[in-house]
Amino acid sequence: MPRISETHREMRQKQILNAAWRCFFRSGVQATTMEDIIGEAGLSASAMYRYFKGKEDIIFSAISASLSELSIRLIPIFESMREKGPSEWITSVTTEIQNFSAKEEFNLLPIAIHGWSEAQRSESIRKLIAEFYLKIRLRLEILAEDWQKNGRISNVTSSANIAQTLMSLVLGFVAQTAITGDTSSLAHSEGISAFSVKRN
Numbered sequence: 001m002p003r004i005s006e007t008h009r010e011m012r013q014k015q016i017l018n019a020a021w022r023c024f025f026r027s028g029v030q031a032t033t034m035e036d037i038i039g040e041a042g043l044s045a046s047a048m049y050r051y052f053k054g055k056e057d058i059i060f061s062a063i064s065a066s067l068s069e070l071s072i073r074l075i076p077i078f079e080s081m082r083e084k085g086p087s088e089w090i091t092s093v094t095t096e097i098q099n100f101s102a103k104e105e106f107n108l109l110p111i112a113i114h115g116w117s118e119a120q121r122s123e124s125i126r127k128l129i130a131e132f133y134l135k136i137r138l139r140l141e142i143l144a145e146d147w148q149k150n151g152r153i154s155n156v157t158s159s160a161n162i163a164q165t166l167m168s169l170v171l172g173f174v175a176q177t178a179i180t181g182d183t184s185s186l187a188h189s190e191g192i193s194a195f196s197v198k199r200n
Contacts, residue, residue: 004050013051016041017062018105025106029059029114060125063115066108067132070100078139085152086166089143091189094173098185110178137163 004012019041023032034055038048052058077092101108119126144159144166153162169188176183 009051012047013061016043016048016051016058017065020058020062021103021106021108021111024062024111024114029111029118056122059118060122060128063118063125064128067128070097071132071135073100074136075139078143081143082146083150085147086162087189087193090166090169090173090192091185093170094185094188097170097174098177109174112174113178133167137167140166 016037020032020037023036023040027036032055034045034048037055037058038045041048052061073096074093077089077096081089081092098109101112115125115129119129141159141163144153144162147153147162148155148159169192173183173185173188
């Protein structure tokens with residue numbers, strides 16, 4: 001059997017993962033079978049198993065690749081927000097998440113809900129997602145410290161508490177968008193700003 005080049009391997013793996021995403025978007029993660037993914041990818045079963053051990057491997061790899069790409073896109077936002085504040089941050093992050101999630105043939109936001117479900121079933125997937133969330137929260141905690149130092153937010157609680165709260169807003173945005181479909185980045189930005197308004 002000829003040796004597969006790394007470039008060819010990466011191209012084929014991407015083809016399979018995109019096929020899996022399309023299946024997950026149409027039918028959900030649990031209902032999708034290996035036969036569905038094989039058919040969607042247009043490969044033989046033997047070819048498929050040269051790149052992935054099975055459905056569990058595909059799910060893990062799909063989530064891992066997605067989170068890695070999203071992380072790369074979010075990091076510059078953190079670096080650009082030190083002189084701004086929470087409302088600008090939530091606008092930029094939720095907008096980027098929406099843009100990142102909207103693919104030509106599927107949308108990752110509804111599939112994210114399935115990912116959370118998989119995290120309850122699979123410890124490896126739970127750890128993968130938790131690691132991503134904790135890294136984002138740490139960056140957000142550092143950013144919150146800067147906001148507190150320059151007076152953009154209050155010092156009445158820790159930056160860690162602020163980071164947890166803002167992280168929950170982002171995850172809530174994902175859930176609401178996937179389920180109700182009527183959420184917006186602007187609404188979240190204006191909502192956060194309203195909390196800082198002082199009444200006479």
